[in-house]
Amino acid sequence: MTQRTRKLLGTIVIIVFVMIYGPIAMALAESRIMELPGLLQAVVYAILGFAWVLPVMPVIKWMQRPDADQA
Numbered sequence: 001m002t003q004r005t006r007k008l009l010g011t012i013v014i015i016v017f018v019m020i021y022g023p024i025a026m027a028l029a030e031s032r033i034m035e036l037p038g039l040l041q042a043v044v045y046a047i048l049g050f051a052w053v054l055p056v057m058p059v060i061k062w063m064q065r066p067d068a069d070q071a
Contacts, residue, residue: 002067003063003065003067006062006065007063017052025052
């Protein structure tokens with residue numbers, strides 16, 4: 001598979017993942033986090049804001065892998 005194809009597929013996977021993760025994070029924030037003290041709310045919002053990066057990193061690394069004929 002060429003790097004160009006991997007980038008296309010990886011981009012689609014990332015967009016779909018964020019479209020699923022976003023509403024789940026918002027629902028969680030709306031239901032549970034609103035009851036927490038303000039400082040703790042900020043910490044949880046920051047964690048939820050960056051949490052999507054961890055599952056996406058392997059996809060990005062896969063997308064950036066060079067083609068077999070270039071190695």
